[in-house]
Amino acid sequence: MIRSTLQPKALSGAQSSLSPIVLTHRDFALISALAHEEFGIELGPGKEQLVAARVGKLMRRLSFSSFREFYGHLQADRTGQCLTQLIDSLTTNHTSFFREQAHFAFLVQHVFPAWESSRPMRIWSAACSTGEEPYTIALIANEHFQSRRQPAPHILASDISTHALDTAQKGAYPAQRLQHALAPWLRKHLLRGEGQWDGWYRMRPEIMDMVEFRRINLIHPLPDIGRFDVIFCRNVMIYFSHQTQAQLVSRLAACLEPGGYLLVGHSETLTGIQHGLQHVQPAIYRKRGASK
Ligand SMILES: C[S@@+](CC[C@H](N)C(=O)[O-])C[C@H]1O[C@@H](n2cnc3c(N)ncnc32)[C@H](O)[C@@H]1O
Structure with a gap:
């Protein structure tokens, strides 16, 4: 019992x-x-x-x-x-803003500055939980692309949990969720609640507009969602068997544009999985075929 x-x-x-x-x-x-x-x-x-x-x-x-x-x-x-x-x-929906900060630093230092296309970059947060991951991407991307007068990236954020997606779609977080080394930066970029929302912060409309939420089960064949320049699939594969992980990685790789990046959680490894991607640095992989 x-x-x-x-x-x-x-x-x-x-x-x-x-x-x-x-x-x-x-x-x-x-x-x-x-x-x-x-x-x-x-x-x-x-x-x-x-x-x-x-x-x-x-x-x-x-x-x-x-x-x-x-x-x-x-x-x-x-x-x-x-x-x-x-x-x-x-499911465990544990997440936070700027979780595994090295990935966001990589975007800001390498991926965003190399973007020369006139189309908006497409990014997928494939297990977005309550939204902190896609909003972190949106906030740093907005800062980068706005100052260069390039179009803001489009971010698809998906999860299987409707409960987590409901929270994510509201884009509002209590101040405790912002406890992080970058909290002052975050507070500067979010709207501070007043009255009954005292102690809460919410995303600005232009940040919310960058993110589209959708329910996607990663173990099923993927719906027609197009190709992406960057895919975040972090801290979800740990729940899956080796075989399910291998199938998922192959579907994700097929969804990457040539030269696109796959970012996995730092405690996850693609060792033992045939993926054909190039290892760039810990937890970062790249599809071959980039023009540079
Ligand atoms: C620990 S959270 C990771 C959130 C975020 N990626 C991060 O690293 O902070 C794992 C998320 O995976 C989602 N998940 C679990 N199984 C899934 C599946 N089969 N398809 C899509 N999402 C799934 C859960 O609902 C949960 O929100």
């Missing part, structure tokens, strides 16, 4: 009398198989407690008291809504 140790907060009298949700090892195996099949996520041994807590929380929210009923509903639900809620509860 895997017991959810979660103590629900602020439950009503009726709900607070519910006993903790208990998942059997078979229940865990069913959820793991589903997460693998639908989202590529590997919930290996050691994740039982975490899964029990998160699935338990979701079951309470949806008012299920037995796993059997919940799983039955998950399978019968043709809208896919329950599956979406499951993935929202199982």
Whole structure:
């Protein structure tokens, strides 16, 4: 038995009398198989407690008291809504502005200055979570391209989590999310909330206009999204099996323009994956065929 140790907060009298949700090892195996099949996520041994807590929380929210009923509903639900809620509860959306700063320095020092085309650069943040990654790109790109009177890049930001995408699309963050060495720079470039928004910062309209959000599951064949000059696919492959990683990297490489860059998380490696990309520096790869 895997017991959810979660103590629900602020439950009503009726709900607070519910006993903790208990998942059997078979229940865990069913959820793991589903997460693998639908989202590529590997919930290996050691994740039982975490899964029990998160699935338990979701079951309470949806008012299920037995796993059997919940799983039955998950399978019968043709809208896919329950599956979406499951993935929202199982994924970790941890992110921050300027996370793994070396990548942003690389854009500013090498990629942006080399851009000579008259078309807008196309950048994809392929697991954008709550938006800090694509907005960091938009902020530094806006500063660079505006001063050179070049068109602002277009940024596609996608994730599988609708919950994370909802937050991202609002473009508003509490001040604590801006705690970073570059916080003073960020504060200067964001709009400071007033009144009921005191303590919050939001993106300026011109920054929001640079970013288009979309729900994309990276383990399925990609929709028709065109080609990109830079793809950020960071801190998501760690959840996938080696085979799923290899398939994803090959799809991403196919979506790169010649000379385009693929940026992965610094704890992720493409070692052992056939990708045909050139290794540029840690966690940065480039598709061959650039004119310079
Ligand atoms: C840890 S966050 C990384 C956010 C950001 N890229 C960064 O490095 O800060 C991982 C994100 O991957 C998303 N994710 C997990 N599985 C996915 C899938 N199959 N397709 C698309 N996104 C997925 C999660 O919803 C989550 O927002």
